[in-house]
Amino acid sequence: MNPNQNIQEKKEPIISKKFILEIKDLKKTFGNNHVLNGFNLELFEGENLVIMGKSGSGKSVMIKCLVGLMQPDSGSIKVMGKDITTLNRIDLDELRTDIGFLFQGSALYDSMTVRENLEFPLRRHKHKFGNISDTAPLVIEALESVGLVDAIDLMPAELSGGMQRRVALARTLILKPKIILYDEPTSGLDPITAKEIIELMKRIRRQYKTSSLIITHDVDCARVVSERMILLVDGINYAEGTFSELKASKDEKVKAFFK
Numbered sequence: 001m002n003p004n005q006n007i008q009e010k011k012e013p014i015i016s017k018k019f020i021l022e023i024k025d026l027k028k029t030f031g032n033n034h035v036l037n038g039f040n041l042e043l044f045e046g047e048n049l050v051i052m053g054k055s056g057s058g059k060s061v062m063i064k065c066l067v068g069l070m071q072p073d074s075g076s077i078k079v080m081g082k083d084i085t086t087l088n089r090i091d092l093d094e095l096r097t098d099i100g101f102l103f104q105g106s107a108l109y110d111s112m113t114v115r116e117n118l119e120f121p122l123r124r125h126k127h128k129f130g131n132i133s134d135t136a137p138l139v140i141e142a143l144e145s146v147g148l149v150d151a152i153d154l155m156p157a158e159l160s161g162g163m164q165r166r167v168a169l170a171r172t173l174i175l176k177p178k179i180i181l182y183d184e185p186t187s188g189l190d191p192i193t194a195k196e197i198i199e200l201m202k203r204i205r206r207q208y209k210t211s212s213l214i215i216t217h218d219v220d221c222a223r224v225v226s227e228r229m230i231l232l233v234d235g236i237n238y239a240e241g242t243f244s245e246l247k248a249s250k251d252e253k254v255k256a257f258f259k
């Protein structure tokens with residue numbers, strides 16, 4: 001029996017057919033290492049798009065270009081119609097509040113409580129909420145959405161790996177992003193906790209109406225959360241389709257992902 005059978009496979013309807021994110025012909029080379037060779041991506045509003053690629057294929061490089069942490073050699077990246085490769089620092093900072101980034105391994109601030117971890121991005125971007133002085137309701141709302149209000153005064157070291165991932169997700173949600181980038185959301189978690197995170201990602205999408213780009217090696221995660229998938233091979237979007245379409249492919253490079 002397939003141990004993953006109990007995960008719900010019902011897909012959510014895509015909210016619209018409007019692009020919220022568009023990457024065109026993205027190229028990035030380090031010396032002789034041609035990492036991205038003309039990568040294209042379109043994310044529809046409300047969609048969960050999974051990117052799979054083997055280690056070193058350029059997934060993180062692509063994400064860094066996408067959030068403006070790395071300058072591509074060429075190509076365009078439009079987020080909600082704005083080309084981020086041409087924005088100044090202030091406009092880029094502003095646009096970044098609409099892009100939530102769940103880092104691999106949670107990356108909480110160890111010396112801060114859960115509450116302080118969540119307040120941190122809020123303090124920097126208070127203007128997004130009309131310079132509110134009382135941040136508590138937003139902190140509680142974000143923690144409620146990941147089911148962890150009770151952990152508000154704990155330190156990260158007092159939390160399990162799964163709880164830390166949920167707090168990191170709450171910290172991402174607190175700025176009410178329109179797009180969430182998940183980098184390996186289930187890595188390092190046991191299968192049961194990984195399933196909880198997957199269910200949470202689906203719930204968050206419904207509650208916050210976000211569009212998500214999910215980078216994962218986890219075939220089960222891809223199967224459950226994706227409406228569409230892109231396989232990044234040789235620096236390009238080598239194959240695209242639904243999980244079932246790609247799984248049925250006869251192409252050797254595509255088949256390698258599902259072994």
Ligand SMILES: Nc1ncnc2c1ncn2[C@@H]1O[C@H](COP(=O)(O)OP(=O)(O)OP(=O)(O)O)[C@@H](O)[C@H]1O
Nearest residue numbers: 030031033035053054055056057058059060061062
């Ligand atoms: N700042 C950099 N300078 C030089 N080379 C880099 C730099 N960043 C990434 N690379 C190279 O780019 C390639 C892609 O790296 P990247 O981190 O995007 O891989 P990845 O697909 O995210 O892999 P993983 O699944 O292991 O996280 C690698 O060969 C890496 O060595």
Ligand SMILES: [Mg+2]
Nearest residue numbers: 056059060061
């Ligand atoms: Mg990476």
